[in-house]
Amino acid sequence: MSNTETHPAEVRCGAGEDAAPAAGVEILTARDVPLGGPRAMTVRRTLPQRARTLIGAWCFADHYGPDEVSRSGGMDVAPHPHIGLQTVSWLFGGEIEHRDSVGSHALVRPGEVNLMTGGHGISHSEVSTPETTVLHGVQLWVALPAEHRDTAPAFQHHVPAPVALDGGGEARVFLGSLAGDTSPVGTFTPLLGAEVTLSPGATVTLDVDPGFEHGVLVDSGDVRLVGTVVRPAELAYAAPGRSTLTLANEAPGSARLVVLGGPPFPEEIVMWWNFVGRTHDEIVAARADWENESERFGRVEGYPGDRLPAPVLPNATLAPRRNPRP
Numbered sequence: 001m002s003n004t005e006t007h008p009a010e011v012r013c014g015a016g017e018d019a020a021p022a023a024g025v026e027i028l029t030a031r032d033v034p035l036g037g038p039r040a041m042t043v044r045r046t047l048p049q050r051a052r053t054l055i056g057a058w059c060f061a062d063h064y065g066p067d068e069v070s071r072s073g074g075m076d077v078a079p080h081p082h083i084g085l086q087t088v089s090w091l092f093g094g095e096i097e098h099r100d101s102v103g104s105h106a107l108v109r110p111g112e113v114n115l116m117t118g119g120h121g122i123s124h125s126e127v128s129t130p131e132t133t134v135l136h137g138v139q140l141w142v143a144l145p146a147e148h149r150d151t152a153p154a155f156q157h158h159v160p161a162p163v164a165l166d167g168g169g170e171a172r173v174f175l176g177s178l179a180g181d182t183s184p185v186g187t188f189t190p191l192l193g194a195e196v197t198l199s200p201g202a203t204v205t206l207d208v209d210p211g212f213e214h215g216v217l218v219d220s221g222d223v224r225l226v227g228t229v230v231r232p233a234e235l236a237y238a239a240p241g242r243s244t245l246t247l248a249n250e251a252p253g254s255a256r257l258v259v260l261g262g263p264p265f266p267e268e269i270v271m272w273w274n275f276v277g278r279t280h281d282e283i284v285a286a287r288a289d290w291e292n293e294s295e296r297f298g299r300v301e302g303y304p305g306d307r308l309p310a311p312v313l314p315n316a317t318l319a320p321r322r323n324p325r326p
């Protein structure tokens with residue numbers, strides 16, 4: 001997915017958040033962002049935002065649907081570039097056709113993770129398939145650490161087997177380890193990414209790494225995280241220092257959520273449009289490379305249409321922004 005804001009702000013994030021004792025759960029609400037195009041589908045963005053810009057290396061979280069494609073037009077994101085990050089596509093419903101400049105042509109389907117490494121530079125397009133009637137899922141980005149951010153672009157696909165959870169429910173672990181399962185998908189910092197479903201009335205306690213901070217993005221259900229209510233489309237943040245996360249579903253139906261985690265990201269990053277860098281100049285250079293059709297971003301074959309032009313850069317760079325202490 002592309003950040004389709006017409007005037008994206010340049011955001012500096014992260015740097016040196018100390019591990020601290022576990023405190024209360026913090027609720028992050030979503031803002032609606034139109035995805036763009038003639039019939040714009042809207043996504044609910046919870047990261048980055050003023051109150052919190054990163055959870056581990058997770059630096060971007062869009063949640064969308066269930067979206068009636070006949071009404072919204074579905075997803076049609078023309079070729080656009082990325083640097084310095086990995087994109088993680090995870091669907092609950094529908095199907096997306098992915099094409100990228102390293103030659104991947106893949107279908108993103110529910111329960112199957114597609115992880116694309118932008119590294120030094122990649123471009124891709126994402127289009128919901130004609131068979132898709134309802135589109136529903138999340139698009140997540142991971143910031144690459146300095147020593148790996150210029151890595152070669154790549155694409156990985158994995159179908160995690162569902163793992164039964166004591167207390168009622170199941171987990172699909174697409175990155176990292178949870179509930180006895182470990183994803184083989186490679187990342188450059190320790191990360192957790194999993195879909196968790198909870199049976200009606202279920203309470204589940206997950207063992208987690210106390211060095212990680214966690215986010216719980218609720219898709220559906222009446223979910224409590226460590227006693228705090230998390231409404232659908234909200235992202236709950238739990239600081240490092242917890243060795244368990246207890247999730248309860250008090251609804252008569254099942255609940256679905258996505259658990260994200262990782263150690264606090266120790267570097268300051270600059271995010272603008274679809275780029276994660278370290279300096280303003282680097283962002284300016286990446287934008288120019290895209291606009292000049294540099295080989296850096298390769299070519300996406302098979303997309304029926306033009307590529308996305310880069311938005312106009314802001315007049316001034318923004319002051320560094322940091323996460324509040326937990």
Ligand code: MN
Nearest residue numbers: 001002087124
């Ligand atoms: Mn994208």
